[in-house]
Amino acid sequence: FRKDFMWGAATASYQIEGAWDKDGKGQSIWDTYAHTEGAIEDGTNGDITCDTYHKYLEDIKMLKRLKATHYRFSLSWSRLLPTADSSAPNAAGVAFYNKFIDGLLANNIKPCVTLYHWDLPQCVQDKGGWQSEDVVEKFKEYADFCFSQFGDRVKLWVTINEPHVQCGFGFGMGIHAPGIKGQFSPIYHTDPMNACYQVSRTMLLSHAHTYRMYSSKYRAKQNGLISITLNSDWCEPKDPSNPDHVKAAQFYIDATLGWFAHPIFKDGDYPDSMKEHILEMSKAQGLKNSRLPVLSEQEKNLIKGTYDFFGLNHYTTRLAEQITDETQAFAIHPDMPSFVYPDPSWERAGNDRLPIGSEWLFIVPTGLRKLLNYISKTYGDPSIIITENGCSTKHSVNNPGDTKQLEDEQRCRFITSYLNEALKAHLLDGVDLRGYFLWTLMDNFEWAAGYTERFGLYHVDFEDPARTRTPRKSAATFTKIIEE
Ligand SMILES: CCCCCCCCCCCCC/C=C/[C@@H](O)[C@@H](N)CO[C@@H]1O[C@H](CO)[C@H](O)[C@H](O)[C@H]1O
Numbered sequence: 001f002r003k004d005f006m007w008g009a010a011t012a013s014y015q016i017e018g019a020w021d022k023d024g025k026g027q028s029i030w031d032t033y034a035h036t037e038g039a040i041e042d043g044t045n046g047d048i049t050c051d052t053y054h055k056y057l058e059d060i061k062m063l064k065r066l067k068a069t070h071y072r073f074s075l076s077w078s079r080l081l082p083t084a085d086s087s088a089p090n091a092a093g094v095a096f097y098n099k100f101i102d103g104l105l106a107n108n109i110k111p112c113v114t115l116y117h118w119d120l121p122q123c124v125q126d127k128g129g130w131q132s133e134d135v136v137e138k139f140k141e142y143a144d145f146c147f148s149q150f151g152d153r154v155k156l157w158v159t160i161n162e163p164h165v166q167c168g169f170g171f172g173m174g175i176h177a178p179g180i181k182g183q184f185s186p187i188y189h190t191d192p193m194n195a196c197y198q199v200s201r202t203m204l205l206s207h208a209h210t211y212r213m214y215s216s217k218y219r220a221k222q223n224g225l226i227s228i229t230l231n232s233d234w235c236e237p238k239d240p241s242n243p244d245h246v247k248a249a250q251f252y253i254d255a256t257l258g259w260f261a262h263p264i265f266k267d268g269d270y271p272d273s274m275k276e277h278i279l280e281m282s283k284a285q286g287l288k289n290s291r292l293p294v295l296s297e298q299e300k301n302l303i304k305g306t307y308d309f310f311g312l313n314h315y316t317t318r319l320a321e322q323i324t325d326e327t328q329a330f331a332i333h334p335d336m337p338s339f340v341y342p343d344p345s346w347e348r349a350g351n352d353r354l355p356i357g358s359e360w361l362f363i364v365p366t367g368l369r370k371l372l373n374y375i376s377k378t379y380g381d382p383s384i385i386i387t388e389n390g391c392s393t394k395h396s397v398n399n400p401g402d403t404k405q406l407e408d409e410q411r412c413r414f415i416t417s418y419l420n421e422a423l424k425a426h427l428l429d430g431v432d433l434r435g436y437f438l439w440t441l442m443d444n445f446e447w448a449a450g451y452t453e454r455f456g457l458y459h460v461d462f463e464d465p466a467r468t469r470t471p472r473k474s475a476a477t478f479t480k481i482i483e484e
Contacts, residue, residue: 001426006110006435007482008070009063009457010388012117012161014046015444017076019053023092026082028119029129033177034445042396042450049445050460051467053096058469060103062441062458066475067482070110072387072437073100074117074161077124077142084121084138086145094149101153112156112387112437114229115143115210118166118177118447125178130171130199139206140213147218155224158311158387159210162231163203164259167196172333175448194291197278201293204263204303211306228264229311229387232257234367234374235340238319248338249320251277253374255336264307265379268300281335309434310375313388316360317367319343349391351410353401357392358446358453363410365417372425372433383432389418390439392446392453403443404459404470411457411474419481438478442469 014030021027034045052059063071077084079093104111116139120129124138143159160166166176172195174181180195207228214226235252237245254262254271262271269275270292279290295303318340323331327339342362349357368389375384391414395401415438425431443456451462457475461468 001423002434005433006070006112006156006385006437008068008072008109008112008435008437009066009441010072010112010437010439011052011441011444012074012114012119013076013079014049014117014119015440015446016050016052016059016073016442017079018046018048018051020045020047022053023096024082024090025076025093026078026084026090027122028076028078029122029125029177030119031078032122032125033179036179039179040448040450042452044445044450046445048467049462050442050469055467056096056100057103059441060100060107060109062469062471062475063104063109064107065471065479066441066457067479068109069482070112070156070435070437071104071441072112072114072158074114074119075146076119077116078119078121080149081121081142081145082123084124084142086141089145097150101150105153110156111154112158112385113146113150113154114158114161115139115146116159117161118170120178129178130202131195133202135202136205136209140209143210144213144217147214147222151218151222151224155222157214157224157226158229159207159226160203161229161387162313163200163207163228164256165231167200167203168333169448171195171199197292200259201295204260204295205299207264208303208306212302225308227307227309227311228260229313230257230260231313231315231388232261232371233315233340234317234364234371235320235338236317236370238321242321244322245320248322248340252318252320252336252338252340255333255338257375261310261375261379263295263300263303264305265310265382266304268302268304269295277337278335307382310379310382310384311387312371312375312384313439314368314371314386315389315391315439316362317342317346317364347410349393349410349414351393351401351405351408354394354396357394358449361392363391363414363417365414365421368418369421369425369429372422372431373429376425376429376431381432383434385435385437386422386433387437388439389436390414390455392455395452395454403454405454406459406470406472408472408474411472412477415474415478416481 169176258271346362349361426433442458446453
């Protein structure tokens with residue numbers, strides 16, 4: 001790896017901070033969603049979670065002990081701007097992040113700050129949220145505020161984390177905040193599946209306007225880098241000699257990674273395969289136009305090229321073939337013609353007691369090397385930063401297992417083997433890889449799975465009011481790799 005390679009861990013505000021209603025913080029859509037009965041698998045929420053708001057000095061010590069050069073975390077929009085109005089900031093929120101950033105820098109750890117990791121202020125949601133055009137201006141205003149407050153010290157920015165997961169989970173399947181199951185809404189969309197596409201457009205525009213605002217207003221003075229983080233599985237045809245399987249694998253990548261990567265890193269627009277298929281599906285349902293909003297020439301020019309690096313979150317791999325009547329029920333999205341599934345031989349994330357970690361996570365390190373090569377070739381050899389990669393164990397309510405799992409051999413292997421493939425992509429294939437952030441520093445609130453899934457290098461005892469953190473073996477493994 002490069003001498004200046006970024007070695008870090010990653011987290012997100014709602015997943016670790018707690019203090020959900022303290023010191024003037026406003027509510028976010030995740031506060032609302034997690035407080036909704038039945039929304040979270042174990043009935044928990046992020047009200048306290050790791051209590052980083054009060055224990056941030058410990059987090060910094062843990063990072064120092066890991067020998068991390070960088071730390072990726074997100075800002076809570078509603079902690080900084082409780083009414084989403086930048087002329088009425090929450091002084092306590094600003095002070096918290098100032099202390100935190102200063103503490104990191106004092107320990108020689110550089111911050112990588114995500115502006116938005118899924119916790120939209122509830123007051124913005126109440127006015128239409130990501131389904132309203134107004135959000136673009138609001139997001140820009142929030143970003144402007146953050147650059148003005150923290151940009152003198154923060155030199156690495158991520159605008160939005162994993163927009164496609166958010167569109168799919170929050171506005172299609174409705175299993176993440178704000179929990180919209182593609183319902184009919186007379187105000188913002190007129191078709192049941194339209195919400196996730198409307199939202200993808202406002203996210204793209206918010207990202208692009210923010211990037212351009214940073215360039216025109218702050219770049220010369222602050223000299224930082226800014227981009228977006230996209231999540232992608234690697235996907236390959238079940239039978240590489242079958243053209244239908246090849247097409248299905250490519251479509252899956254186009255409609256997940258390409259959905260946002262093509263507009264930003266390629267030509268300003270969605271992949272042709274996605275546009276064509278969604279138009280066809282829309283027409284088959286009697287719609288006159290595609291439910292995927294058309295991006296105007298002006299919007300395409302605005303979006304195209306708005307990146308300084310490619311932020312990649314990667315966890316797992318899938319095989320693909322064309323969907324059939326029998327497999328239709330397993331489609332991840334009504335507009336997804338590819339049936340994707342893991343190879344039965346792949347190892348699952350998990351442990352001896354509960355062999356299935358996160359249900360979707362299969363350990364396929366070679367997928368990372370292939371994906372890095374794909375991104376490099378498809379998007380003109382951008383500098384890539386792996387902004388998330390990690391492995392989980394599951395601890396269900398009925399079968400708590402051993403949440404501590406300090407001897408987490410599988411996670412050690414996961415880190416070593418994925419990094420080894422990343423190194424091959426860099427060294428042997430020439431991919432311009434600049435950094436690696438492990439998900440995650442410590443066990444935390446894993447969205448709809450609550451505390452049932454643990455990804456941490458550090459175990460956190462959520463029964464203990466002190467939220468004691470204990471290093472797992474993987475923390476030492478990761479440190480050894482960083483050191484050497
Ligand atoms: C034709 C249109 C097709 C639309 C397709 C919609 C797709 C829906 C979304 C599918 C997502 C698949 C499941 C993916 C899961 C993970 O990769 C995801 N959890 C990654 O998010 C990060 O995960 C971490 C650990 O889970 C952590 O929680 C972090 O906060 C997330 O950023």
